[in-house]
Amino acid sequence: MKPLLLASLFILLYTVGSAQVINGTITDTKNELLPYSSVVVKGTTQGVSANSKGFYSIQLAPGNYTLLCQYIGYRSVEKKITLEKGKNIEINFQLELQQYSLQDVTVSNNGEDPAYAIIRKAIGKRTEHLKEIKKFTADVYLKGQLQLRDYPKRFFGQKVDFEDGDSSKRKMLVLSETIARYSVEEPAKEKVEVISTKVSGRSNSFGFSSPQIISFYNNTIQVGENLNPRGFISPIASTALSFYRYKFEGTFYENGVEISRIKVIPKRKYEPLFQGYINIVENEWRIHSLRLNLVREQQMQLLDTLVIEQLYVPAENVWVIKNQVIYPSGKIFGFDFFGSFVQVYDRFNLNPVFAKKYFDNTIIKVYDSANKKSMAYWDSIRPLPLLTEEALDYRKKDSLEQVRKDPKYMDSIDRKRNKISLGGIFLTGQSISKQKTRTFLSFEPLINTLNYNTVEGGVLHFSPTWSKRFDETSRKSLQLTPYIRYGFANQHFNAHITGSYNFGKKYFNSISVSGGRRVFQYNNAAPISSRINTYTTLLYENNHMKIYEANFFRINYSAGVGNGLTLNAGFQFQDRFGLQNLSDPVSWKNIEGRSFTPNYPADLTNAVMPRNQAALFTAGFNWRPGGKYIEIPGRKIAVGSNYPTFNFALTHAVKGFLGSDADFTKWRLSVADDLDLKLGGKLSYRGSIGGFLSAKQVFIPDYTHFQGNQTVLANDPLSGFQLAPYYRYSNTSKFYATANVEYHLNGLLSNKIPGFRRLNWFFVTGANLLYTQAGKNYYETFFGVENILKFIRVDFVQGFETNGPSPRGIRISVPLFEGGRE
Template structure:
């Protein structure tokens, strides 16, 4: 297999087994300046390369005579007949500037606009060219470079220069990457990539495209998303609706290889839309794309990370009727806090096969497989296999960083670095916790943040919840963890302790076995309420003791396994003794005379007087769920299988059984539900949506207690959890039910489509959102356990909200309705801490 892949990259189309020789040279313009990234390919083949930034190119060719095409946007295409004998050969080329002539033809043009007329003809054939090739395979070389060009002198300290590996002036290459892959594609969007070699050096400061699939640009598609640059999709100049977004101007025509090529300027009709500006090149008669040279700017398209991004792409004929890209190039510039950077990513496509005859089941969801030796290739391998020669600066940077890499990966250096990283930082521990990692033993200890360790509630009073996680990893990707937890409430003088164990025994099938046993204090609502930290704040400062607690002595065993790609099974069996708790402590920071702590019974009437919610009981419970991800995609790396974000919704079927009579269990019920959900559903140019729909019912409810009810992810307080499936204003316990229900959540992120058009506001790059949450239940009420307390059964509940967000900061304004009656409205905030 490796031998075939080696030949795949080195062989010219005709003589793959013969000895190869080096054809190299420099491509310059009429002023002797280098023509950077010019395309060079063998006519009537799919073997080609690209010049480097300094205009140097090289080929590996067998002896013979070749028609070599030299091509670059803005220059006259040149074809040279070159004979390779039995030695390396140097061939330099000068490309003249392209003289596009603007000669009108009688009767041509669309209302005096020939550029628009040409584009309309391309749009009419867009779908034909989009679907012309049903499948293909090719070799792809991806190269990326990021440089720092200037920086504020007061920030460019010696330590900063050392970490970024810059020169004395604070300049230099921050990051380089190269990869060699075999790329396989089938319409409409099936992909499978095999990366056989990968090399990186330095600190990735902007964004990284190291895979062939990262640089797949198809302007025959209506929209194109660029990961990280914007939450919006950008409209292709050839989209079916492109005439709504662009004006077109014919710059001129020229003849290339016997074909007439039209150069057309692309002009956005309006500012601040997700559109390009620049030039496109069209083969007249065929009305196909010859090449593009387009730009996205921060001012025009409101992009992130960089100030400008230039995308250029060139197509070559694979057959007389089929054209595919020979190269794609991303060039970017940016300025962050005075640090100016620039760089590029390029992809070169070779050895196209448009009739690969993929076997049945070839596209099985594995979108990427990285060879176990991909990152172990030495300098000689890269010298023989990279199709684009390194520049002098790139070669020097590689040597420097390879030397530093060797030093930085000696046991002495790694041990020293490990020791520094394990240093204790009080502020970091306060918010993020503390981790201690042992490199040699591949084990780590993690201590939960202080903010989640010390707490206060009205049941336990002040308390400590100390939780430590120990994780041990192995070379085969397996791991296990042990998590002991001790919780003590000083007010109730109550000690609880439990320990958990998880064994990840087959990462490729997400197979884990876990168990936990001991005692704990739990929330009556198992769907989600408030963290210990936020509950402490709301209780002490506002006398809002929202969460209601009970004590349990328990044991639980769980198993997870992926039955087949996309179908995940979760099972769990637990046994617990559950005991009701009551308020024991009534501390506060500000004594609010108008407020009184509520009882620990969420159904108490009146709410401030303690009463029994359930008797002490035993429960043996079995649970199972099946989650299916439609067309699940994943990457196989040497260290395991990694699931990619899903392009399609997921469906989950849940079943829960309360088993009566076994081990003294007091529960007897059956609950079933189904979830359909999608966290990020693309909606063309107007952003993306997320939704979750859940329907459930109790098939049998002979005996169950309040904690066995179906609970909902509510919220009471100013902060909220933005996870889809949660409510903004829903009380934590009031709507818990042992009847049938349906809940629905929908949220749409417009990705700045509206706010980006407002002066000054657009600079904030805010994303606007709207959403609605809905809940409906059965009409009959049922006693809670055997206490006689009645859980009031609600009808319908609805929330509607609007909001804005930027990174982890989000502010929503909404209102809630119980039936037709508005019950609450207000602002909800999220700032990264749940």
Template sequence: MPLRYALLGLGWLISLASWAGGIRGTLYDQSGQPLPFATVYVAGTSQGATSNAQGDYELSLPPGTYPIVFQYVGYVAKTQEVTIEGDEWVELNLRLAAEVLTLPEVVVNARDEDPAYPIMRQAIAWRKYFRQEVASYSGKTYVKGKGELIDYPKLPIVTKKLRENGIDTGVVFLTESVAEVTFRQPDQYQENVIALKVTGSDELTPINRTTRINFYEPLVARAVSPLADNAFAHYTFALQGSFQDGDHTIHKIQVTPKRRKARAFRGTLYIVEGRWNLHSLDLTLPAPTMTHHLRQVFAPVQEGVWMPLNHQLTTQGYALVMDLFRVDFKFQYASVQSEYRLTLNPDRFRYQPSEAVVVSIPDDSTAVADTVADAPTTRKASAKELMAKARALQRLKEEAERETREERARPPQDLTIQLDSVATKRDSTFWETYRPVPLTLPEQKGYRVQDSIQAVREDPFFRDSVEAQRNRWRWASPLTGYQYRKHGSPWTVSFSGLASGLQFNTVEGWVLEPSLTLRRELSRQRQLTFSPQARYGFAAQRGYGQADLSYAFRPQRPASLALAGGRYVAQLNPAGAIAPWLNTLTTLLQERNWMRLYAHTFAEARYATEWVNGVYMEATARWEARETLMNQAAFRLIDSPRRAYTSNAPTNLEIGEATFTDHRALVGHLSVRYVPNQKYMIRNGRKRVLDTDQPTFQVEYRRGMSGWLGSAVDYDFLSASVAQTFPFRRAGLTRYLVRGGAFLSHEAVYFPDFYHFQGNQTLLRLRERIDNFHLLPYYAYSTRDRFVEAHVEHRFSRLLLARVPLIGLLDWREVALVNYLYTPTAGHYTEIGLGIDDLFQLLRIDFVAGFRGTAYQQFGVRLGLAFRISTGN
């Protein structure tokens, strides 16, 4: 542990120990109901606390006299002078009155605007100033979080799956942390966690993001901020009234999205008159499977600078376990920021707006026209004046769009989280002394129960007995699998079981394919994995085996080395044309054997790394002796008189029957992938890449090397692609992939070396990858020439189904898709489809037509899982 962190923690303990007194009590509203998560702080400072869910608060203070501010969103703040003598605790219970709102006396007609709009113009115009006002700051942050399951199916399979992920069916987790937080413009955060207390599953404890939520940014959680320059295109505002908070007049403004299904905030903003900064906010943000509710309270802490003191974030929604069973959950976070030390930005004054920019900023030309048309006019207003205003609004609109694009393309958030080596060892005295949010009675009971359970779990005798029971080899283990883990041991051993790899194909008949994995943690940064695998086909009466040895290191910039080899069976398409279990069903039930196999003896070396953030490279050298295989099995469950098993050699448009002679091949492969502005976080020394809507570029090169080690292949292959998933304005989500490639030379190209496309000839659509065709035969279009393929899917947020009564409540969404392929031999092939997504929050059905050139070729229905797309953090 660095010395400065040790000294910091020691200093805190000494200072806290000297503050043996303070104030405590309970906050109520006028009816006697407790006020949860209210803010309590010393006026003019950032020294404060927050009440708990029962309204209880506690603020440690040294002896002295203090003006204490009690503040709650929607209530009138109260300031009370309190004197602390010695180490006494002053009991102070207060009732806060709901805000008494006054409205300006105005007459609003059809062509006038709500009084909120002039206020919001000022707040939006000053946004950039407040965004840049502070160059850097440091302070302390206390965060308390709780997650719990609200409802879930009481089925053994669900309970088992939850427990496998460390989730108790009561409290998922309860966590507290204390950190020294540092921020520097534009987006650099550092958190040094000096105290951490976790019960339940710490793996489910999300990284604290509540204190980094900033509504002065144009985008917040991929939604337009109500203070963004183009906010008037996304929100309507209404002044609910104004009230006095000390010397400040506060305006309460209702925020409503213009479009009901848009990803946008809804709730209340409180704006300070004259300064036009945020006083507090109470907003909700809906998402497809959850809703986020956020409250923030600001206060002047240094030189009149208002900073957030209190954050509350509640997320409630559901998740699907095993993609089938719905589990409802609720996460609650309360955070308190204190002891701010600010450095003001010397250039902040250049961000002060002029009166010329204090105007509305529509988001599109239609809104510009509507704004001009609806603007209050007099008889003296001329068309020339209106056109001048329209041009000014258009310029501001373009500026807002530019800033939004720049925000989406901002560099990755530079976040460093360091965990002190003694952070998890803080005793109850530390927490009782520092904790600014008192524990509720259920939380105190939960801690006592969890501490007792933890003490039992850490008992060596108990732990050994539990591990002995868990690691016991049972009678069903050979079929269902087995895993061995021991506390403190670097080894993990897992066996897949014979049943997991059971399958049937016409080449081998019934197949068993068990695998074993041995993993050793060499350190927190390095890991060694050995994975042997066996395979036996009963009809062919042949066995195979292969093994993979991999070494992973440098988790902050992931890299791995691997060696593999053996004699095994593989599909002609190395990406896997069809899942083995699905081929088993279609073969036995429909007499359609789609899988095509060959045998190979091989040796391979791989190296993969991330060069710099967002740039990935993988290099592979592979030698193999390839051998054709013939059908050996005739077994079927249902014998169709109209069908028969087909040959293991597929039919291809370029070469007819795709047979090949046994041969050897030495192939080198290089792939480079680039994700611009990739965002990530580093937690516990490991890099975690965040979702992005930036495009992904990839270039691949393959070289078949003739003459080396008896290799008979001789070709050069090059391809390039770009893929992206992004929200398309307010119309929904779009994802696409465009890929082109060519064999630059093809003196000797065997069918396994062809470029194979991801086809589908079954009812089920299993892959979520964008580069899948819905109706394309598996190997008919495989090529050793040049090609272009393109795939586009769009998931509408609001088209027809959302407008139909009752059906609109089900959140079904239309999906449109186009898949395109061109090769010189096959010509143009196109698929056009429409689908319905999120059927019963689980399924998706597509109706697709295929065309060869302009001629209709076939129609098909495809059933799959719902369209799961991530578009941001």
């Protein structure tokens, strides 16, 4: 396929080279510019779009043509032209507002607006139009740009500086163009081949390369990923009449086809609904064009407004999309932004013949040198003329990129960025970069380096991270993190170092090595962070964290092999030492009837762990069947699939190896996925099974542990239990099973509660279950509210234990308090 694509590109460039240029401006009768209007060669899908200033440019071979100019809400205009070899011409278009005829309007006996009869017929034809094109190929041009019109001087205490030498408030944040071949075959095969792509000021980057035809023939419309997790209801969805009101605004004719204009009005606020206009082709009951918008009060997040424009044109016996433009705008934390994302489709082939295995697990393929095209190439091939500010942005940022490669400039920027600040030292952390060598050094803030526990007393730990990228385009990078820890009360000094190296041409590979002396929690997965344990110890006399020391060595290797499969293997050796509580631990508050618990899991043992050694070999895989990839020159990037993720691990402790006392074999298999229920919300689940195949000698750190929680701050809801004690259910059983299920309503029901719906908070509910062969079974249910300030979640949880207590409590998820697990 690649030679054919390159041949097509050669022919296209040859044609361009021998073509004549037609350009001009498109305005209305008041000389107001009509942005992104469409100019097509009548009888074909070949054409271009005007830019946001109404200027268009198209290249055609000498000959006779009829150009058709269209803009939503305006009467289309045709002009016949003759192109002579060697002569470029200017053709301007002036469009009149569309006049809508109401002569044949008949109001039904019940007073229903005629729009409803048209919409019912469009809904009846929805499925047919959704599936009528079984396969196609098309050339597509994508351009995205996002601009600022205002921004604050400081953000979270840091000066806002774009390092471009320009102090004006209006800035082009992102500007990107892509030309690609888009191929589709139903029911679910897609492939994008990127011929050329460009990002302003980033010569090694790849632009927006994934066409998204927003089909309003679908019941729900997903625009982006975060605007509304449920999606938005199409004005011609099967249930649309329950959500929208419609108003008939007349008909007009275009190329002999009668088209009805319908105003779309949401029935209720705080529902995921559009408002605007949709034009329906009479008798065929298909979409001709539309202009629909979303606002915050229709359950849209992050943005203030979003406008979608689409224009369809006839091709053979169907209609295909010609233009799609999305206009986002909003204001977040003082950053006032707006933009446009344009897609122009051309040269549709509705009967393509695809080579065998053409559709594979690569959904986007970027060809070599796609991002190395010259500006002359782009000027000759883009179907959408650049705006003046866009052309200026390219020149400015491409020049600035060259300046930034100068060693002196890099040094000056490094000096500016690397200035030490008190806020960085104490609160946010500090980083030091050296761009010439692509090396970075980062430090945690001092507020994170001091903790307290009942074994070490005050604990000071320091763990700077040094990293290096070997080049800008490959995966090769190296990271080193030394870690030193000192307990002021027990006067123990621990230090270890971890190094990781990432590499791999096609697929991601990594190897990590760690060794030294370290403090571990009995559950090495660290169910409670040092920071949270400090609060609970000092304020409530709850020393939940149970720790030991070990001399250790660990090596892990992970290799992607394609098809969503990653293999991993590792070895770890630990020489472990149990630790005692201090004789008189400190607390800030003496709570009557409560005292510190011993520094060992009292649910599992009544004594401190004796010294022991364990040599552990682990092998396993992570597999997501049907894994899809984006392929760029030299590597592939996994982007997920429609199937669950499976994870398997087998751990074997070899008795006698390096003096190992441990002797066991255990296994674990898990499956996890997120199910998009559209308007119904999202269902997330994670299940696991496992156990010990043999358990001749097992020490507590090697038990099967579960992520419990005994603080008000929640743990990961899909991998733990919110009310379970940290070690009560740890075991060496031959078999166990867990299930974690969450149902995120994502605005369902909560948008029906007056007053509450204005907050845009969402309900979430679910259950967590644990079964062990030893008979220690536990489950809990919960109901909560999430999306509070966009990132806070509060749950009420009710737990149940077989023949045991039934705990209940509140759990709060606040990402700010996560981290600090050592």
